[in-house]
Structure formats: C-alpha cells, structure tokens
Amino acid sequence: MSQAQERTTSSAAAAAPEIHKGLAGVVADTTAISKVNPDTNSLLYRGYPVQELAAGCTFEQVAYLLWHGELPTDAQLTELEETGRAQRALAPQVRAAIDLVPTTAHPMDVLRTAVSVIGASDPTAADARPEADLAKSVRLLAQVPAVIAYDQRRRRGQDPVEPRSDLGYVENFLHMTFGEVPDDVVVDAFRVSLILYAEHSFNASTFTARVITSTRADLYSAVVGAVGALKGPLHGGANEAVMQMFAEIGDADHAEAWLRDALAARRTIMGFGHRVYKHGDSRVPTMKASLDRLVDHYGRPDLAALYDRLEAAMRAAKGIEPNLDYPSGPAYHLMGFDTPTFTPLFVAARITGWTAHVMEQAAANSLIRPLSAYSGPPERHLQG
Ligand SMILES: CC(=O)SCCNC(=O)CCNC(=O)[C@H](O)C(C)(C)COP(=O)(O)OP(=O)(O)OC[C@H]1O[C@@H](n2cnc3c(N)ncnc32)[C@H](O)[C@@H]1OP(=O)(O)O
Ligand SMILES: O=C([O-])CC(=O)C(=O)O
DSSP states (O other): OOHHHHHHHHHHHHHOOOOOGGGTTOOOOOOSSEEEETTTTEEEETTEEHHHHHHHOOHHHHHHHHHHSSOOOHHHHHHHHHHHHTTOSOOHHHHHHHHHSOTTSOHHHHHHHHHHHHHHTOTTTTOOSHHHHHHHHHHHHHHHHHHHHHHHHHHTTOOOOOOOTTSOHHHHHHHHHHSSOOOHHHHHHHHHHHHHHSOOTTOHHHHHHHHHHHTTOOHHHHHHHHHHHHHSTTTTTHHHHHHHHHHHHOSGGGHHHHHHHHHHTTOOOTTBOOSSOSSOOTTHHHHHHHHHHHHHHHTOHHHHHHHHHHHHHHHHHHOOOBOTHHHHHHHHHHHTOOGGGHHHHHHHHHHHHHHHHHHHHHHTOOOOOOOOOOOSOOOOOOOO
16 A cells, blocks of 8 residues: 555544444433433432332322422322323324224334324424423323223224223223223232333433424424334334243243244344343333232243243343343233233333423423434436
C-alpha cells in the first residue's frame, strides 16, 4: 500500500462512527419513572422496589404512582377508581371494530385495532395538555381489559360479560373474561403479574411510544405503536411463546433432550435472556412465588417440574437465566387464559408505564432522530 493510500485508509477509520447496534448500551435520555439496575438485580418504580409494591399495593395504586410520581392518598385513589369504573364498558363502535377482525388474526392485532378506534373516537385525542393525556391514560387503562375479555370470549363462542362497577380492577378483569371472580390465590397472582409487568424503563415498546410522542403525535398513536412493538417474540410475545414451547416439550423428562436439540438447531429459547439483566431478571422470583401458589392451587406439579428442569438445563448449557415472561406464561395458562391472550395481558399492565413515558417525553420533548452510517453503493448516476 502506498503512503497516500495508507493515509486515506487510516483517516477513513478515524472518521468511522461508532455503531451501537440495537442501541445496546446507549443512554438515550433520563427518566424519573423507573430504574432498572442489573448490578443489584433491582427494579424501582419512582424509587420503590417493585417487590414491595407487588406485596402491598393494588394495581390502581401502582398506576397512580407511575403517572404522578407519588402513591395516592385514599381520596386520590378513590377518584382514580371511580373515574376508571365509569369507563369500563366498550362503545358500540369499538365492539363492531373488534367483530370485523377475523378470529384468525392474533389478539394483539385486535387490541391494536381497538386502541386505534378508541383513539379515533375520542374528541380530545389531539389535546396534548398533561391533564388531557392523563384522562386518556385512565380511559385506556379502564378499556383494555374489556377489549381482551371481549375478544377471548368471542373466540370461544361465548357472550360478552358486562363490567361490574362494584369490583376492583383485577377482580373485574377476571369477571369479564371468565364470568366469575376466581379464588383469592388467582386474583392475587394476576395482580402481582400486572404490577411486575407495568414498567421497565426504555424497553423496545416504551421507546417506540417515546419516539412517536417525540413527533408530537397523540397519545393513542404512541400506544398503538407500542402494542405493535410488544407483539414481537423477542419482547412481550415471549410469554405466549413460553407456553407453546412447554406444549412442544410436553413432559419434564424430555426437557434436557429437547433443549439440546433446540440449541443445536440454533433456536432461541423463549423466556430466557435479557438485554439489560445478564444475571437474572429482578422480577422473576416474585412471579415464580405466585406461580408456585397457582401450581399448588390447581394441583399441577407436572408444570412446575417442566419449568424447573428446563430452567436448570438452560443454566447448565448456556448460563442464561429466565426473564419475567418465563413464569408469567405458565401462570396465565393456569389462570385459564388462552395462550394467544397472554401478550395482550402484558399490554393491560404496560399501558401504565407507556403512558407515563408518553407524558414524561411530552413534558421535556426533543425529536428522537438518531444518525445512521451509510453502507450502500457510492454516489452514482443514471446513464445519459
Ligand atoms: C419482558 C421482556 O420483554 S423480556 C425479553 C423476552 N424475550 C425472550 O424471552 C426471547 C428470548 N430471548 C432473546 O431472544 C434475547 O435474550 C433477548 C432478545 C431478550 C436479548 O437479546 P440480546 O441482548 O441481543 O442478547 P445477547 O446477544 O447479548 O445474547 C448473548 C448470547 O446469548 C444468546 N442468547 C441470548 N438469549 C438467548 C435465548 N433465549 N436462547 C438462546 N440463546 C440466547 C445469544 O444468541 C448470544 O449468543 P452468541 O453470543 O453465541 O451469539
Ligand atoms: O426491558 C426490556 O428490554 C424488556 C423487559 O423486560 C420489559 O419490557 O419488561
């Protein structure tokens, strides 16, 4: 190589931008909503450890905390509950829109469509004042359970169940889905799962919501985009994929051989691994404890055995730990939800975190627009 060529190569190398594929390790902004700390395996919502919130709070209290930064007083909680309870029923046009979506479509497609119609029917959709965005967030929190319950029931050929305003959020959700409020152990496991799923800093779906908000689009558009991002199996779609995987393995005694073959085929093992946590997901022990109680309640030690054997085999083979979707999938299965409904349940919880981030982004906005390094052909021209 000539000296001139060397100079060109080294100056090109010096100018080459550092690429952060997948934005891994990039700190994109500040947030006061939650702190994910992989070093201490901890997760704080507005400063509170999520385990403490899961042990002692209702889901509505956690929603209020994420939106407002503080836990509600009794009067504030009552106001939130009453506003939500009054909005639990679906408008006829939302039901009609759901009915138009074929049942061959995934329930996440139905939910995405329903949120879009809820937004398009809201005359305040374009009102970007913080109090208007908060009201939209409360509305979505109240209506998403009705969409999920309505869709699962229509797929089963069952009539819809009307909401009950005398029930709390969690009990009413289960009532609308199953036509009855199940035993306390089930209600409590569901409550815990919703609190654990509520918020997780700049994950892919939340970041999607923030990107959309950064263009000054409305809150419903941000949530529709976030639902799309959550659907993928590398993100929220993993909870249903865990159950499909369990069905494929069938029996705990097959776990090790199944995993050996799956890894040899370079398959991704669903419910394992995490972009941020590399030594285990802070939420898993709490959800696993709820799963254990469900296993006892329903008398399903076979499911617990499969869970444990696959987890141990994955740890031995790859040193990779489960994420929250691993215990949540079988927990939702035991509660009686259909497998394709699992990711919509994640949406019901994450609506709180998404909308908190939408409001935080809007309050201190800067258009999110990273740079790219061009890797296509050099400049060229049409002939003649
Ligand atoms: C609530 C949530 O959304 S949590 C995430 C839910 N998603 C899943 O459970 C899907 C399965 N998991 C995965 O696909 C990944 O672990 C992700 C997408 C979550 C994180 O991905 P990344 O941060 O890109 O992981 P990373 O590339 O650092 O992985 C390191 C190595 O472990 C491997 N690995 C990571 N997770 C898995 C897995 N679940 N199965 C098999 N191998 C895995 C990667 O292939 C990679 O191997 P290599 O170095 O030989 O190529
Ligand atoms: O943080 C992430 O990348 C994914 C995750 O666990 C979540 O969104 O709950």
